[in-house]
Amino acid sequence: MLFKKKLLVFPTSRVIRNFISNQKSENTLLPFILTIDEFFKKSITLNKLKYCEEEQRVLFLNEAIKNVDIKKLGISDNFTKFLKQSDYIYRFFLELASEKVEISQIQNVDTYDFYLEHLQILEVIKNNYINILEKNHYVDRININNHYKINENFLNKFDSIELHFEGYFTKVEFDMIEKISKYINITILFYSNIYNQKSLEVFKNLGLEIKLDYKYKYDLSKNELIEIEPINSKLEFFETKGFSSRLNQIAYIKSCIEKSVKNGINPSNIALVLPDENFASYIQLFDDEKYFNYAMGKSIKNTNLYQIANAIYLYLNEDEIKNIENLKFLEIDKSFVDKNLKFLWNKNVTKDIFLFITDFIKSKESNVELIEKYDELLYKLNIILFSKENNILLKDVFKIFLQKLAKITLDDVNSGKITVLGLLETRALEFDVVIICDFNESFIPKISLKDKFLSTKLKQLANLPTQFDRESLQKYYYKRLITSTKNVFISYVNSDTNQISRFANELFNKHIKTDTNDNFYKHILYDNHKISHFEEEIIAKIDLTKFTWSATSFKAFLQCKRKFYLQNILKIKEHSISLKPKPYELGDIIHSILEDYYTLDENSNELSFEKIENLFSKYKSSNPFLILDLEIWKKKLYEFYLHDKERLKNRKIIALEKNFECEFNGIKIKGIIDRIDSFEDEYELIDYKTSSSLSVDTLKNYEKSDDFQLEFYYIAMNQYFKTNKIQAYYYDLHNTELIPEIALESKLELLNQKFEELKEISKQEISFSKCEDKSICNYCIYNIICDRE
Template sequence: MQFKKKLLVFPTSRVIRELISKQKSENTLLPSTLTIDEFFKKSITLSNLKYCEEEQRVLFLNEAIKNIDIKKLGISDNFTKFLKQSDYIYRFFLELSSEKVEISQIQDVDTYDFYLEHLQILQSIKTNYINILENNNYVDRINIDNHYKINQDFLQKFNEIELNFEGYFTKIEFDMIIKISELIDFKIIFYSNSYNQKSLEVFKDLDLEIKLDYKYKLDLTNKKILEEIPIIDRLEFLETKGFSSRLNQIAYIKSSIQICINKGINPSNIALVLPDESFASYIELFDDENYFNYAMGKSIRNTNLYQIANAIYLYLSESEIKNISNLEFLRIDKKVIDEKIKYLWNKVISKENFLFVTDFIKSKELNVELIQKYDELLYKLNIILFSRQNNILLKDVYKIFLQKLVKITLDDVNSGKITVLGLLETRAMEFDAVIICDFNESFIPKISIKDKFLSTKLKQLSNLPTQFDRENLQKYYYKRLVNSSKNVFISYVNSDINQISRFANELFEKRIITDINDNFYKHILYDNHKISHFEQDIIEKIDLTKFIWSATSFKIFLQCRRKFYLQYILKIKEHTISLKPKAYELGEIIHSILEDFYTLNDNFDDLNFEKIEQLFTKYQSKNPFLILDLEIWKKKLYDFYLLDKERLKNRKIIALEKNFDCLFNGIKIKGVIDRIDKYEENYELIDYKTSSTLSVDTLKNYEKSDDFQLEFYYIAMNQFFQTNKIKAYYYNLNETSLIEEEVLNEKLDLLSLKFDEIKEISKGEISFSKCEDKSNCIYCSYKIICNRE
């Protein structure tokens, strides 16, 4: 005789894992367990019909709307847009079918015919959709009531079923349960509070008195109450805090965890609940301590696989420069895309073509778990797309593929002990401490998309769940979660456009104080040291004649002695976490590209711009702000290439990045000359400039100049080659022009006088004062020290 046992049914697999984990240490057989979704699937059979998966459903719905003007519903018939909007239609049909309500019944209660046209359109779509399902031997939740039978073979394995009910039974689901309870002893455990009375209406025909704030165990087979236990509120500690921004809540979350640990709470019994699960990506960024594990899994958006798949879609949808650059950045062979995929984009898909595209995307991914889940997705899509004739274009298939791909998540293994989960994952769970963030009106209760087509009043008259009913169900989940936890920490955003959820005043007896608490916690996320500005004069005896001057250090000394002191005497290094590139970074890359270009091309008659393009790949920056700049400069350097190739027909480059170290007026100077050309008997020194604001001194203003770079170069060349036949040029790469230093001799005389001044002030104490012209401070790295923000 076969041994029968009890089957336990729970709302989520997480509850089952917790139950099994607790029983592993006990000397007992583990119980048979299922989630409620698995239980319903196993408890029925579908008479050899195939269950319609989501991907196939979209195709069937798209077929069902043909020749129907769905724009009157506010829904586009464009396939790409319909992909996103089809869910509105399906959820509406699903709600009606689940509650056994026909569209004709809604029309009967719509006495003023406000929704007549919409309902007629929806009826036509529903009729078409069900016909398509039936004709193709498919069933889904829309028409399941007409086809399912109770699976007695499965149920006979058990002598009793005990279901932990947390939520809402549709009429179809409860009908299934009633039929099952007639075949096997069926118990239901549930909680009753003020927010789930609508859900408990399914028991009203049992003629049982169900009181508020009690836990019940019902014998559904014999229609009697087995247990009636008052709900005990476990809550011992409650705290609510408001913050000016969402991110600042993360500091409070970390602080709450520390409080819990100090109380001796096991980290595994602490939960962080996210009303908006997308906030997990921000939590992850700040999880330096590795506190958290993510019940919803980790997004694949930043993986090679998804990045490549999305980049191909963006490029084939719109081949603008940013999408082409994205292909290059991800090292995707654009030639393969253009020659093997692009011409198929607007053609009907074939299995071979789809396989080629998906294999190409997979080729650069190394994560074994992701590849496995990717292959599972492709297996499903292949069955749906190619098991029957589908005249669907590659671009439309690709959109379905991309929508499904982004939903893949990777299991969060080897991570922290504190669980991060969404509201529905908390059902039937108990924690010693719960932290709930984003307790705002915009997230709690969450707005449903099921109310698109009908008003609340009409749904009420039609015996359909209303928005109010769904909001109450969410409130039930929160109340159960809070009352079953000992410690609760609530955070919310308090700003001009955000406010704490009104539900907070219902849920918590304690009065909510709406202060903003950012300053009490921000030190947790940010090293926020108080800055003491140094206002005293700096006067020291330093012999600047012993200093080896570069054109840059000399310019800084002339502009601001305080900056010179901080940078070159104290050697305080600049520190920043900004992604924005420094002013010199772009220039350094361009200088390196041009140096390599001319070094690699000994034969200047054979200059080739393709080599410049290759060098841009070599010096490719990971800084997102520089990627676009470098693409722009790649175009600009083509004009430079043409001009310079013409110049070099009668000139010769004799030096690149030439270092020098020499004396001028008794003071050492140093530097690097970008380039030296020789033209007949003359030497031309060249300084590359990428700045868009290049200005050159003239006879009218040179006496106020602080830029002597070309003069430094001239002095070095004069000593190298023992000649005065030297011309100095700025090569304006931004505008592709050569600009000669007009006042070279005058500035050399001025430089000599400046060096005389250095000799003179070095005899005594030097005041390293702040500059008078505060325009120099705008981009200065030391402006905070000087209190010139």
């Protein structure tokens, strides 16, 4: 006869690993151990029926909604959208099946028929779905109760079962447990506190009287209470801290770890609990010390494979500069994407096209584990998307693919000693130190998708778990975790839109402060990444007379020698991915519109305002910050059109955007003249200005001027046309007004003097110092480097 062992059943595999680790020092045979999910699967048989996996379930559900108006449920019948929304329907059916509640029972308690139409639609879908399962010889959790039998062969391997219960038994699950208890002795261990009384009703119905804050050991087979003992809280120290930024909590988390280890705590007995497990990806980015191991696995969002897939999706959705630059940064061949994918983006996709794209993405990844999980995902997606004729656009398929891809996690091996886990993973575990972040109303308690179709009141009447019941169960997990821990640190976001969970006041008697503590901890995260401003002097031997100066570069030199050096000597370019328009962008578009407007084509004999309006369409911008400005300028240029039309009755435009390069006082200058008009025997130079705060030098203040734009124009015109009959104007487009350069002659003398100074300083080393007037720094692209923010 084979030796029979005791079977232990725990809530999670992590508890099993913890249990085995604690038994290493014991000289004893280990019992057989399973998780509760494994126990249910092995304890039943399905009479040769197949279990329906997720990808098959989606196809069956999609078939079940044929000829059903599901739009009345607020759910789209579009296959792409239904892929995501089908989970709402399935979870609803699953809850009903798990609690042995029929839709007809809900209709009976819906006294005012408020949900009648919705329930009728859902009943049709449910019946269709179950019929499809049965026809195809599949079993799902929705119809499993009608097909399973107890697996006696499996149970006969053990002499008894000890089940550590943490959570909630559905009616179907407890029925299974009771049936199993007829074949083998089952002992259930559970805890009672104020928050899990709904979960313990199954034991109360068996006649067991349950008191709060006690641990129970109950023999289900004999319906006999074996042991009861009071739960004494181990909590010795707790602390709560608020932060204005979610990321700043990470600094506090690191501080708590350091503090605990210094107090002699073994790092393996420290846990970080995440109410929102997505926050793990941010913690990974800051885990320079390799403190953590991640029970939920590591997100792949920072891997090459996901980054490339996401970059292609973003670019094909919107080919703006930031997405183009992202392709370049990730070394993705834009021409390849344009040639092979862009023209297919809004067309129906085939399996071959989909495989071509996914193989291209896969070719950029080298992680073996990730490639294996990627291949598994593609196998499942191919079943869902291409097993039947589905007319789906490539962009929709790619979106589904990217959403599924983001859910892949990698096993976290050989990492730090501090465990990062979600709330459910903490069940039946004990630690010396627990750190809980994001203790906010938005995360604690978590909202369930199961409450989509019915109100809490109706669910209560139908004897279904309500939102309140689910919240209470989460609170039970938190209370169990905290009362079994010696030291607890809690952080939360405290801002206009975030507040600490109301549950905090139920857990702790002590008053919780709501101040923010960012400044006390932020140095932990940001010290190593602090921007180093360049404070050293820059002295160089440079012959400035060898430059070809534009009015813009000369203005930069006069205003700030440091800016000139960074821009024209080092040629440090401005960051160009931001959506915010550069100061010159609007002006450039208006200049281009006016150039095209006055450049008559063969089919145009007159200058109409309609032409200006059409040119605005040509130069339309996808930048949301510029769209409104351009619409305003379209109206504003009507005044210019009328003014200039009248003016040109006795004038003629002889040049537009004219390039020049010449010499003045032995120094080369260059530029582009916006416009040159001829009037009688004179020439008029025009510089368009779109600024609403145009300032023109006068005879009183010209000596402080650093703007010699019109003087550069004049010098070029004087040399090209060999005449002094030249007038220079700013065309103030904002106010539709021509403003003459009054101090032209005086500024030419001043420019001559400035060039002499250039020659002098070029004979020795030049100090490229920062400007004295810090107002110039406000809009300078180098103000961060110079610490002039």
